[in-house]
Amino acid sequence: MPVKAAPVEVNIGPQHPSTHGVFRMVAKIDGERIVDVNMIVGYLHRSMEKLAEERTFTQNIPFTDRMDYLAAMSGNLGYCLSVEKLAGVEVPERAMYLRVIFAELQRVASHCMATGAFINDCGAWQTPVMWCFRDRERVLDLFEMTCGARLTTNYMRIGGVAFDIPDEFLPALDKLINDELPKAFEEYEELIVGNEIIMMRARDVGVVTPEVAINASLSGPLLRSAGIAWDLRKADPYCGYDRFKFDIPVGYNGDAYDRMVIRIEEMKQSLRIIRQAVADLPDGAHKTDIPLALRPPAGEAYSRVESPKGELGFYVVSDGGPAPYRWHVRAPSLINLSVLREMTIGQTISDAIVTLGSIDINVGELDR
Amino acid sequence: MTMLLDLITGYWWDARDLSNMTRPLYEFLRDQGVSDAGIFVISALLGTLAIISFVGAVAIINIWVERRVVGRMQSRLGPNRLGPFGLLQPIADAIKLMQKEVLQPASAPGWIYTVAPIAFTVPGIAILAVIPWGRNMVLANLDVGLLYILGLSSLAVLSVFMAGYSSNNKYSLFGAMRVIAMLVSYEIPIVAGLLGIVLFAGSMNLQEIVLFQEEHWAFMIMLQPLAFLIYFFSISAELNRTPADIAEAESEIVGGYHTEYSGMKFGLFYAAELINAVAVSAIIATLFLGGWWTYKLDEFIPGWMLLIGKIYGVYFIFVWTRGTLPRFRIDQLLAFAWKWLTPMALINVIVVAAEVLLWNETGWSDWFWIPAIIAINTALCVGLIVFFVKVFAPKFQRFPTRPRFYPGIDVPSLPAVTPPDFARKGGPA
Structure with missing residues (x-):
């Protein structure tokens, strides 16, 4: 006779090793199976969108670092693109290429972190995350060389980038993308991709069907794992991405394993883009001069970039003043998280943790 | 001279x-x-003292070994500040843990909560009492040594259950539930795996088992490779070490059974985990790797030093797996025990029984039978593993491990691909 027990309510988070910050899942659990999940966000809400209305357009750039702090460059880029679109600022060619180089380096850093943390959620005892940290540190060294900061870079400016690259940057970058990172990715392939335990843990876990993915407006590796080749760098090219040759990796099954291999493959594609960008890097100014207190004409603009987490959109409204009238961020972490409930119900707790890790949320961006 | x-x-x-x-x-x-009885009591107490001092030293050293080795595997330094090579780090850790306040949740009253960490340390120490360290160097030469070890190693799991049950924490309870499920499953392959050794040696006395290996000039791991693999995996599940550390599963249930423990109570769990690992390494070294006997080597090097070397060799493999592998899910772990390890262990017992019978009945020389058995059992080990992998391994190859690629700029969206078997049906194992 099967024993029926009332579901137990378990708080996973906000203080939990695997919630990637202060995200909270209230899970109703029957044995090990999850019956229902209630997601509670907002523990890291810093009211950035409101604060931005009090600051000038340039002063708002550091906020974009602190939203997705693992992909500060992508946040910088998205915001600067939207203000440039609003104010009609032209960007020099060299700045465009530098932006591409740094945005792709940032993608490598962020995906390294996502992959390592995901394997950690699968239960490895810190080793993969340390290896991935090692490679992320190499990328951050280049950021530090260029703009002095490692994590919250504040590097892009409206109309270009803050600093030109130093002389020792290109040799270091060449060593990184042609020697160190390809070797590291080979290690990942050996350690992670072919690992049977990871396959057992991640295959068929957290499955997203293409219909659900489109209906929930997912983006990034989560969408591509479901078999839909949608990458804004191809679909809506910005910043000169249409000049580079690269492929979009697409998964088969929409499960956590697909997302992981897609991330590893995207890192390789990023290196491809960087190699082309370095080869074509033009000379010239790295920045257009704009007034310190930029007053774009009244109007609105929306621009979006493919951040490592997905479609990062910035909607800026100006009333002609020095500060935005309204500033809204379409954060991929928040929108990708909205399918967590559909993905986890019926799975075990262990699977729910793996699923959450495979979505790759960043709570700074989730709550803003 | x-x-x-x-x-x-x-x-x-x-x-x-x-x-x-x-x-x-x-x-x-x-x-x-x-009187003789008094002498017996005094010498038993002294021997116990020796074992306990050994265990204390081992716990201190192993904290350093584990952190240092795993640190190197994780491309970082590990402890390196305190003393040469950070050797004094465990002592500093212990001082810190002793100074910390021991918090006990108000909702976790009762003596079970207090006794659990103490009970957890006992089996590891007690197991070492029956390990033979030399030809005459056994504290307790039990004739049922193997049975005693099997009983004690299950006791450690019981204290884990006590800790998880008495903490009044949902995560701890999950850990306790998982531990009991695992214990029930993994005792069977452990016992069935070790049965082959008993059949060969004709005794449960550990000294006899070592002497059997010496007499026949072969380590038991050569005669019983399959049993070694089964025992190694099963015992790492019982020890709560990755890939089977589901009872403490840090990324899932925070700390499992020791979530609510702090201060030296937690320190006892931490130390006892290392002691248990060493005790299990000692069992493996004795049963499978010849114990204190190592061909002619034990005439030049003291046997107990060889045994300690072997213990640390096995312990290194435990640390290595811990630093490398991710964790199984509980249903996969239990399925592995029931569908893989138990049938393999039973087949192994049947084959060994047939071999021992033929060996005794034919009366042919050991110089024929030992190589023959080594050949048969190695073939059995490889064959069974290959057979099980081919037949019973979970089929993940429905989908390739590499993603597809969509090049070209004019491909904003492609038709969604629905694989044939899309619905998730239970666990993949």
């Missing part, structure tokens, strides 16, 4: 067998007029 000769000729200071030291003690006590 005479000193050197004395050292290897069996006087009480002969370093090869420390048990010689008991003879002058025995003579001294007898001269003092102590």
